[in-house]
Amino acid sequence: MKVVVIGGTGLIGSKLVARLGEQGHEAVPASPGTGVDTLTGKGLAEVLEGASVVVDVSNSPSFEDDAVMEFFRTSTANLLRAGAEAGATHHVALSVVGTDRLQESGYFRAKQVQEELIKDSGMPYSIVHATQFFEFVQGIAASATDGGTVRLAPVMIRPVHSDDVAAAVGRTAVGAPVDGVVEVAGPEVFRLDELLREDLAARNDPREVVTDARAPYFGARLQESTLLPGPDAHIAGNRFADWLARQR
Numbered sequence: 272m273k274v275v276v277i278g279g280t281g282l283i284g285s286k287l288v289a290r291l292g293e294q295g296h297e298a299v300p301a302s303p304g305t306g307v308d309t310l311t312g313k314g315l316a317e318v319l320e321g322a323s324v325v326v327d328v329s330n331s332p333s334f335e336d337d338a339v340m341e342f343f344r345t346s347t348a349n350l351l352r353a354g355a356e357a358g359a360t361h362h363v364a365l366s367v368v369g370t371d372r373l374q375e376s377g378y379f380r381a382k383q384v385q386e387e388l389i390k391d392s393g394m395p396y397s398i399v400h401a402t403q404f405f406e407f408v409q410g411i412a413a414s415a416t417d418g419g420t421v422r423l424a425p426v427m428i429r430p431v432h433s434d435d436v437a438a439a440v441g442r443t444a445v446g447a448p449v450d451g452v453v454e455v456a457g458p459e460v461f462r463l464d465e466l467l468r469e470d471l472a473a474r475n476d477p478r479e480v481v482t483d484a485r486a487p488y489f490g491a492r493l494q495e496s497t498l499l500p501g502p503d504a505h506i507a508g509n510r511f512a513d514w515l516a517r518q519r
Contacts, residue, residue, distance in 0.1 A: 273297040274444055275322045275359075277350060278329030280304055282406060283365060286437035287328065287444075296445065302329070309346035312353065319357035325350060326363040326444050334489075336377030343385040351392045361448045362396045364389055365440055368454055368500045370400070375491035395448035401436045402429045402456040402500060405514045408470045411463075412478070414489055421471070421478050422486040423464040428498045430466065431457035432514055435507030454504035459511060463488075463498070466511070473515050 274291055278284040279300025291298035299318060301307040307314035309329065319325065327350055331342035347364075354362055366382050373379035389396050403411065408430065415421050439455035461469075468480045485492070 272323040272445065273299065273321050274324040274326060275299045275301055275319055277301050277307070277309060277325065277327045281328065281330070282404070282433050283328045283437050283440065286434060287326065287441055290437055290441045291444070294441075294445070309349050310342065312349045315349060315353040316357070319353050319359065322354070322357055322359050324361040324363060324444050325354040325359050326365075326440060328365045328440065331378075331381070334378050336380075339378050340381040340384065343381040344388070347385045347388045351388065351394055355392075355394060360395055361444070362389060362392070362394045363399065363440065363444045364396070365399050365401060365436070366452075368400045368402045368456065368504075369497050372494075372497045373488070373491040375487075376489045378489055379491065395450060397443045397446075397449045398452045399436075399440050399443050400452050400454045400500065401439070402431045402454075402498065404433045404436060405430055405457075405509075405511055406433050408466065411488075412467055412471065412476075415467075415486060416478060419478050421467055421480045422483045423467055423480060424484055424486045424488065424493045425462050425464050425482050426488075426493045426495050426497060427460050428463045428466060429456040429460050429500060430511055431455060431507055432509035435509055439505055439507070454500040456500045456504045456506055457511065458506055458508055460499070461511070463493075469511075470515065473519060 280302045288298040331339040370382045464482045
């Protein structure tokens with residue numbers, strides 16, 4: 272089948288395109304670099320011609336509240352419309368575990384709008400919720416850094432390797448629409464502050480991690496289980512320490 276991967280040249284998208292191609296599917300990467308702009312609609316009709324599945328793993332180029340909301344609202348509406356016009360029968364989107372619990376954050380408010388647009392569209396759909404990628408741990412540190420200090424809440428997190436996320440999205444894309452959410456997470460539960468201490472120490476990063484129960488996470492306050500998936504999540508196999516060792 273023809274699967275168009277929006278954001279297909281990024282971290283998850285490039286892995287997904289490769290996996291689907293190895294399985295014999297026609298996997299087409301679409302991004303501004305390939306001439307497809309979901310904000311303006313440029314190139315969408317052409318790339319979606321003959322597509323059975325539209326997979327959206329794109330992300331906003333800006334995390335500023337208004338910009339990220341505009342990106343996900345406009346891009347998702349354009350994708351849903353163009354997909355329906357092209358005759359696609361399955362819309363798949365990658366989102367984040369805990370999105371509905373993180374609504375103090377402008378980014379997660381925008382992701383929630385994305386999900387609601389998909390659910391209300393009438394298009395058969397599947398939404399894949401992933402926990403935070405191993406590769407994004409440095410981004411968490413950057414967002415919580417003030418000078419030489421990284422301030423984080425002692426809440427639980429179950430990070431996952433990007434390979435495992437791409438595999439989960441791929442399985443979902445070639446399967447029947449679930450008209451709901453499926454979750455994927457890594458095999459280990461960490462305390463967020465301890466995870467960052469391990470990561471920074473492995474990189475010889477001199478920043479100090481300070482445990483602060485009131486520390487926000489991308490603008491949102493956290494409860495103990497905000498970032499954890501539900502009991503039916505697919506639990507992947509790649510361990511954080513193994514990945515970290517490979518980075519060194």
